[in-house]
Amino acid sequence: MDQNFSIVSLVLGASTVVQFVLALLMAVSLASWTVIFRKYFAIKSARLKTNDFEQEFWSGTSLNDLYQAAINSARQGSPLQRIFASGMREFLKLRERHLDSTTLVDGSRRAMRAAFQREMDAIEANLSFLASVASVSPYVGLFGTVWGIMHAFVGLSNLQQVTLATVAPGIAEALVATAIGLFAAIPAVIAYNFFARDIDRLSIRFDSFTEEFSNILQRQVAPHPGQGAAAPSAGPSTRPMGAH
Template sequence: MNLALNTDAATLSPIALFLQADWVVKLVMLGLLFASIWTWAIILTFLFRLGGVRKSIDRFEKEYRAADDIDAFYRMRGDGETAAARVFSAGVAEWRRSTKRKPVDREGTRERLGTVMGAAVANEIDQLADRLNILATVGSVAPFVGLFGTVWGIMRSFTAIAGEQSTSLAVVAPGIAEALFATAIGLFAAIPAVIAYNRYSHRINGIEARLNRFADGFHTTLSRQLDSGQ
């Protein structure tokens, strides 16, 4: 009795379920497994990447607030490879172009500064959110792919019933187990993808808000210089 139970358990192990599945279900399982591995790679990449971006913004803003001279700070940090530094550099570059000729068009300069720094922020967020759509795609598609494998496995079970002319559990269990296993893999890929997508979208929105606040503050500083005629 115990030997039979152990044999059944081994037959229904994940590896055995994959090996005894037909080629369609195997393709579904392999595709979902690849999607799961890809999802976790993206999740880990974003985990370290977003943490590094937030720290770099903190450091840049702290140094910016401590600086007394914008030109000196630009020479020191303007070529930095961080999101905040690139937004800052875009603003300084436009400021120099717009104030090079006299008289200075103050309203036009303000408008161009806002446009240029807004575009710089949008570009940073686009680069930061790259591949985030993959998480959304996996989260929405993987359950349906798993469901396809489930339907196919159940169809095989009904075919086995017709072929054996028996409704014995031994006849239908393999096909149903394969079907449910495909569903499980689909959920294993989809659930982390959905959770990570929502979490990282929220964090990216927070980073975008911080960059916009920095751009607005820098825009205000430059506007004061325009008003003072500097």
């Protein structure tokens, strides 16, 4: 292949505007790949930690022990663990005020909902950037291509005889912009769809846990005949119905 038609030669021979477009697209592509790798490991970590916490939660460990572990792990724990800690913390605060069982559970559920939203905001961070890259990059590349073709034809207007050999380099330079635009957009599209699916699954798991834990608290504090509201106990009470 003629060296003049290598990617580097085409980029170096392109007009200033096309070179700027190419530099912008390469920078966007690099930022996109950075977000992709960080998001991949962040979601994978959240999923694995959530699996570990759910297994421990339904194993019969006492709520107090789980709450203490959640406090000790702080930000290093699972997103689901932090949701649980928020609900348990609010429950314990309200219980000290000797409120009725309905108020206790509703307050705990609201606290978990707020924590759920914070965790989802953190997990979804930079996802909109990938969506923007996926939708905008092809058009930016197309702009560079159109500009490059215009520049090539303006240069050809001064020639007495136009052949394919004189047209090809200018057109090839312009088409590089479209190729780079697609190179930036395609991975962003694939990654966005992949991450959106995983995030939706985590969201469903968090939402389901919030309702299940609220039901556990409701059963724990619901007054039995001849008794008042009980404090949340440990062990089998944290297991779902029918669990062994």
